[in-house]
Amino acid sequence: MVRPATPEDAELVAAMLHDFNSEFGDPTPGTEVLTRRVSAFIESGEMTYLLGGEGPEGFAQVSFKPSVWSDEPVGYLEELYVRPARRGQGIGRSIMAAVMALARERGAAGMEVVTGESDTAARGLYESFGFENEIEGEENSRALFYELNF
Amino acid sequence: MVRPATPEDAELVAAMLHDFNSEFGDPTPGTEVLTRRVSAFIESGEMTYLLGGEGPEGFAQVSFKPSVWSDEPVGYLEELYVRPARRGQGIGRSIMAAVMALARERGAAGMEVVTGESDTAARGLYESFGFENEIEGEENSRALFYELNF
Numbered sequence: 301m302v303r304p305a306t307p308e309d310a311e312l313v314a315a316m317l318h319d320f321n322s323e324f325g326d327p328t329p330g331t332e333v334l335t336r337r338v339s340a341f342i343e344s345g346e347m348t349y350l351l352g353g354e355g356p357e358g359f360a361q362v363s364f365k366p367s368v369w370s371d372e373p374v375g376y377l378e379e380l381y382v383r384p385a386r387r388g389q390g391i392g393r394s395i396m397a398a399v400m401a402l403a404r405e406r407g408a409a410g411m412e413v414v415t416g417e418s419d420t421a422a423r424g425l426y427e428s429f430g431f432e433n434e435i436e437g438e439e440n441s442r443a444l445f446y447e448l449n450f
Numbered sequence: 451m452v453r454p455a456t457p458e459d460a461e462l463v464a465a466m467l468h469d470f471n472s473e474f475g476d477p478t479p480g481t482e483v484l485t486r487r488v489s490a491f492i493e494s495g496e497m498t499y500l501l502g503g504e505g506p507e508g509f510a511q512v513s514f515k516p517s518v519w520s521d522e523p524v525g526y527l528e529e530l531y532v533r534p535a536r537r538g539q540g541i542g543r544s545i546m547a548a549v550m551a552l553a554r555e556r557g558a559a560g561m562e563v564v565t566g567e568s569d570t571a572a573r574g575l576y577e578s579f580g581f582e583n584e585i586e587g588e589e590n591s592r593a594l595f596y597e598l599n600f
Contacts, residue, residue, distance in 0.1 A: 326586050328519075346516050361518065368487050414593055414596070431597060435566035438566055441566040443565075445594065447582065447593070448580045449560040450558065450560055
């Protein structure tokens with residue numbers, strides 16, 4: 301049901317990335333540019349894309365980065381998307397299960413993800429897999445993600 | 451006042467990383483293991499450490515990662531620390547200014563950082579440099595950072 305994407309899937313993944321950002325009013329460079337980047341990332345192994353559902357109907361983008369706190373890398377769930385018409389049918393959950401299996405297979409020390417406070421569906425999904433929104437070493441202080449675009 | 455660390459600075463950086471986590475009750479593998487990792491990261495270029503103040507009195511750990519949304523990498527401020535006795539004297543701000551200069555020098559598309567909701571000093575510092583705690587494409591929804599340790 302969930303499989304890793306090959307370079308041949310780059311266009312499909314790019315189309316979903318484009319739809320993802322368009323849905324949330326985020327800028328997107330368009331499917332042609334995204335296809336080139338996704339294809340390069342799959343070839344180099346810098347990103348892993350996991351495809352869920354027939355079609356496919358959704359995907360996850362996962363990377364692994366070195367950490368000073370562990371000899372093992374830390375996994376980062378960069379994107380998780382399910383086509384709007386197919387939400388609420390367990391596709392996101394099956395992709396997440398595959399993400400966790402991939403992270404364990406790679407010997408990762410942990411996993412990280414950023415999501416919106418108002419996205420209760422995503423937050424509930426991550427929390428059901430054991431993710432916590434708490435800064436390490438402090439009690440009851442939420443971990444906030446800040447960014448700046450140049 | 452702020453300079454990039456060389457492999458010879460690895461032990462100094464490791465001592466501050468160790469003190470950082472100890473202060474917040476976070477686990478630390480100890481200075482010997484940290485020195486080995488920091489040294490390897492500086493040699494490989496996977497992480498950049500910027501040292502601030504004499505001594506030094508603080509440091510930043512910065513990495514750059516590929517992004518599907520830009521041809522340029524995105525900078526990630528992994529750690530920012532100033533020795534307790536030297537806080538409130540502008541050392542963190544001078545290190546942050548050097549972090550921003552480094553990111554622009556590397557042609558980064560942006561910068562990211564995670565901090566605790568209760569750490570108002572850090573939040574104020576990041577906000578003064580233009581960082582925003584808002585999920586992209588949505589209005590008034592804060593971006594929350596979740597993690598899971600295996």
